[in-house]
Amino acid sequence: MNRLRIAIFFNLTLLISYNSFADDDHHHSDMHDVMAHLLTPASEKIWNASGSIITKEGELSLAPTNQEEWNEVIFGAKVIMESTFILNRPDRAKGREDWVRFSALLEPIGKRALKAAENKDSEKLFVVGADLYQACVACHNVYMRN
Numbered sequence: 001m002n003r004l005r006i007a008i009f010f011n012l013t014l015l016i017s018y019n020s021f022a023d024d025d026h027h028h029s030d031m032h033d034v035m036a037h038l039l040t041p042a043s044e045k046i047w048n049a050s051g052s053i054i055t056k057e058g059e060l061s062l063a064p065t066n067q068e069e070w071n072e073v074i075f076g077a078k079v080i081m082e083s084t085f086i087l088n089r090p091d092r093a094k095g096r097e098d099w100v101r102f103s104a105l106l107e108p109i110g111k112r113a114l115k116a117a118e119n120k121d122s123e124k125l126f127v128v129g130a131d132l133y134q135a136c137v138a139c140h141n142v143y144m145r146n
Contacts (some may be wrong), residue, residue, distance in 0.1 A: 045076025080112030
C-alpha cells in the first residue's frame with residue numbers, strides 16, 4: 001500500500017511538473033493545481049488528525065487510532081516537507097525572495113509533523129498543525145489578494 005501511495009505521489013508530482021512548463025497563461029492553473037491537489041490534501045492529513053471536536057454528547061478526539069491512520073499523517077507530512085522544493089522551482093519562484101521564504105517554512109514544519117506522527121504524538125501534531133496554518137495564511141495574505 002505504501003509503494004502505491006509513493007508511486008501515485010511521484011506520478012502526480014511529474015504531472016504537475018510537466019504542466020508547469022506550459023506557457024504563462026497556465027501559470028495560475030498550475031499553481032492552483034499544486035495547492036488543490038498536493039498541498040491542501042497533505043495539510044488536511046495533519047489538521048484532521050489532531051485536536052478534538054466538542055459536541056453535546058462529549059469530546060471526540062481526532063487523533064489516529066491505528067497505524068494505517070498514522071501512516072496517512074506520515075504521508076501528508078512528507079508531502080509538506082517536499083513542497084518546499086516543488087514551490088521553489090525557478091519557474092514558480094520567479095526570483096521572488098518572499099515566495100522563497102514562505103516556501104522554505106514548509107520543510108521544517110513537515111519534518112516536525114513527521115516526527116510527531118512517527119511518535120504518535122497528537123498533541124505535538126496539533127501544535128505543528130497550527131504552525132502549518134500560520135505559514136499558509138502568511139503566504140496567502142500576500143499571494144491570494146483579490
